[in-house]
Amino acid sequence: MIRYSNPSLKLENARQNSGKVAWRSPSNIALVKYWGKYGLQLPRNPSVSLTLSASYTETTLAFLPRQQASKARFDKKISLEFYFEDQPAPAFEAKIEKFLESLLPIFPFLADLHLEIFSHNSFPHSAGIASSASSMAALALCLCSMEEVLFGTTLTQDDFYQKASFLARLGSGSAARSIHGRAVIWGKTSKQWETSEEWGVPFEALHPIFEDYQDTILLIHEGEKSVSSRAGHALMNQNPFSAIRYEQAHKHAVLMLEALQSGDLEKFIDITEKEAFVLHALMMVSEPSFVLMKPNTLRAIEAIQFFRQQTQIPICFTLDAGPNVHILYPKSYQERVLPFIKSELAPLAHHSKYILDQVSEGSIALD
Known part of the structure; x- marks a missing residue:
């Protein structure tokens, strides 16, 4: 309580x-x-x-x-x-x-x-x-x-x-x-994991490979979004695919937690990319519909998937409610992934900007 x-x-x-x-x-x-x-x-x-x-x-x-x-x-x-x-x-x-x-x-x-x-x-x-x-x-x-x-x-x-x-x-x-x-x-x-709708719960059974997982954020567009997340959430009330989506999300959440616990990168990549596509598909079939991706968002996605296919490196993407691309990969592959990001993906970003990020320990109090 x-x-x-x-x-x-x-x-x-x-x-x-x-x-x-x-x-x-x-x-x-x-x-x-x-x-x-x-x-x-x-x-x-x-x-x-x-x-x-x-x-x-x-x-x-x-x-x-x-x-x-x-x-x-x-x-x-x-x-x-x-x-x-x-x-x-x-x-x-x-x-x-x-x-x-x-x-x-x-x-x-x-x-x-x-x-x-x-x-x-x-x-x-x-x-x-x-x-x-x-x-x-x-x-x-x-x-x-x-x-x-x-x-x-x-x-x-x-x-x-x-x-x-x-x-x-x-x-x-x-x-x-x-x-x-x-x-x-x-x-x-x-x-039977401890979960709540009232607050977030840390997932304690995280596999070691995810503890320093990398997230390089490609800043395709730095301006404000054309539609706020608050407005996008509200449109789900009339979205014709909402019931199917909620059922799918419950299944995906269980599968994702299993992947995070076992370190199954193949399952992790599959669900992560499907979820990104579904999120933006829901926006596009809303009434009114809206598109937050930019042309270079799609170009970056194609490049990431092609690079994974050619190198067998477990790299994948996800999107938040916006055009920027989150590039996810294990830290052990950083030396091979960063040259690809710099040469192939950075030119797709606004002023070639990207943020090198990774999984953290969370919030900290400041003096």
Whole structure:
């Protein structure tokens, strides 16, 4: 159960304390995709992801009593200033304010504070690299840390991360998977692994080959997506293939977990690439339909599959809800794969940009 703040602690502590907390949370790449939701940010099907390392958001949350803040907004439930890359970001601030208002039943003390949030990305936002996942995960962890600073309460590490994952999910579904490292499951599966729709659960039975798995992200397009993930999820409610998709995703989740446990790269590649194609096919048959892939996305996919066929190297691709291509391969093949990426794939990227990334241990608190 998620532990709520004690309302009796609310006023006295929040009115007298100030401080600052900071977290770094990585993005994640879903292998089995979450597409379609119900209720309060709950997934229609389970998803399985790998947590990344170099693609992350750093968030600093400064807080002080409203009465002591020169810019406190007493006409609103939440008094907030939000900065992205050190610049005011009104559109993001409005979203964060709405999110924090929704958390007042859990964190009633938020109404007595003035908050300053500073957020930085190591990668382009809104381009299909799950920036909302890393940003909401970092913010959720900051909120949990702030609660401990204000009230001196402590949770076990497992309970702390579970609560943060629960909160992050309320802001962005895929953020539930960015709290933990390595491989994460979110959503119920038909197998007896520990899973939940409320929060992400780390997959502890991960085969060693996946612990440092490489993900080179080819930045085909760095601009904002033409259709947001939130809008795309909503279109699944009328998608004629949604029921078939949810059934398929449940099967794929079980098969993927088996592959991650056994180290079966052939099964891993097969499911990973099918899931990428299915995600974008669902977009194309939505009403209205939309296409997030670019011509160079398809060229990169063809090149990766041809390279795998010619060399027998277990390299594969996946896509998030955007045009950029995630190139997945074991670290032991890095010396053979990187020259291929530089010579054949980088020219397909915008300004030849790509991010060298790999599986990480997850979120970390910052001094």
